[in-house]
Amino acid sequence: MPQEFKRQYKEILEQYTLRQTEHNLYEGQNFSRQLIQKNISPEEVISIHKASLEEIIPNLSADVSHSFDLLIEVMIRYGLALKEHQTLIKKQENFKMEMELASNVQQTLLKTKIPNMFGLDIGMISVPAQEMNGDYAYFLNDETSVGVAVADVIGKGIPAALCMSMIKYGMDSLTGAKTDPIVVLDVINRIVEKSVSDSMFISMFYGTYNTTRSEFTYASAGHEPPLFYCAKSERFTELQAKGLLLGVVPNVKYEQHSVVFDKEDFVVMMTDGVTECRSKEGFIEQQTVMDIIESVRDESAQAMVEYVYKKLEELQDFEQRDDFTLVIFKKI
Structure with a gap:
């Protein structure tokens, strides 16, 4: 993830840990759109979240910190499965469009x-x-x-x-x-x-x-x-x-x-x-x-x-x- 994204995310997280306002959540939602546009993977987001949280809270429990390592591994597999699923859905949508077109052609061709x-x-x-x-x-x-x-x-x-x-x-x-x-x-x-x-x-x-x-x-x-x-x-x-x-x-x-x-x-x-x-x-x-x-x-x-x-x-x-x-x- 680019350094600029890391900096922005740390600021948003830091503000949220201090205030927990709707505005902070809104900023997080807007930031997520940037992540999607830049094709940032879920595990990368969790990794920067962990690093930012450890900087914001120096005395963060080691157990909490290690739990993010597990979440990163889970998200790696999840991200791969999600991409495969989205690819399959896209193929199914394309196939459905082709079948609808073929059906229309069949109806026209075989019309009696x-x-x-x-x-x-x-x-x-x-x-x-x-x-x-x-x-x-x-x-x-x-x-x-x-x-x-x-x-x-x-x-x-x-x-x-x-x-x-x-x-x-x-x-x-x-x-x-x-x-x-x-x-x-x-x-x-x-x-x-x-x-x-x-x-x-x-x-x-x-x-x-x-x-x-x-x-x-x-x-x-x-x-x-x-x-x-x-x-x-x-x-x-x-x-x-x-x-x-x-x-x-x-x-x-x-x-x-x-x-x-x-x-x-x-x-x-x-x-x-x-x-x-x-x-x-x-x-x-x-x-x-x-x-x-x-x-x-x-x-x-x-x-x-x-x-x-x-x-x-x-x-x-x-x-x-x-x-x-x-x-x-x-x-x-």
Whole structure:
């Protein structure tokens, strides 16, 4: 510590030992700002305090004097730990800013518009558990057909977001909504297999709805099976379709199936953030999810997905553990 600082501190300490006034304390506070500006360490401050006190009080007890030696050693370690902590906090703040920026870029890059189709009501909600979304929903449409992709990366964070960029790139390369689902999955699988790390896998469901025939054709790459609700029988059935996860091998044969909608029928497409919701008692059963959906079957598709999200959020005590994506196609 410079001699000038030592002199100033001794004067402040001497005045305080004599008077103990608020003014003396105020001078000490102002002096501490100078110490911070000059990057004076805590142990240096204690060392000059000890030396100043021994000059002010010549008969200072040896035990008191030695106690400052211990405090200096403590402060050396404390100062190092504090610097490491501050460095870590700074890194975390920088990382948070980068994640927020990346999240904004992801939202802009992967943004999709819900199409307005005659005779079909569409609802969609996608809520990330963290800053970056590992789920993805994408729409393609023309005059009579609308296609929807619902994908889920096995993983989170920036790597998952980059994988979703590959999905977006592949979807943009398709010619239109009339492309067969098995062709769509084949194209996306080849892109993912070439471009994504072997440790990253993606499940994906793709379906296309023809408004003229009221027919929904679909295929799946290891994704959660959608739920089809038949209004006439008031029953749910799973739309099963076998298919390997995207990115495992380049050549995969996918199954393609179709179902015809009657009025008020709807299909619920989702990610495992919906089917694997957990409460304090354990996983929320599929029947509970179906009961929640059925309770609002007369609402619009968008009102349905928003209601389901809110109810499952309540059942989880508002602790979302995974990305949540839900899409509903409803014939009207």
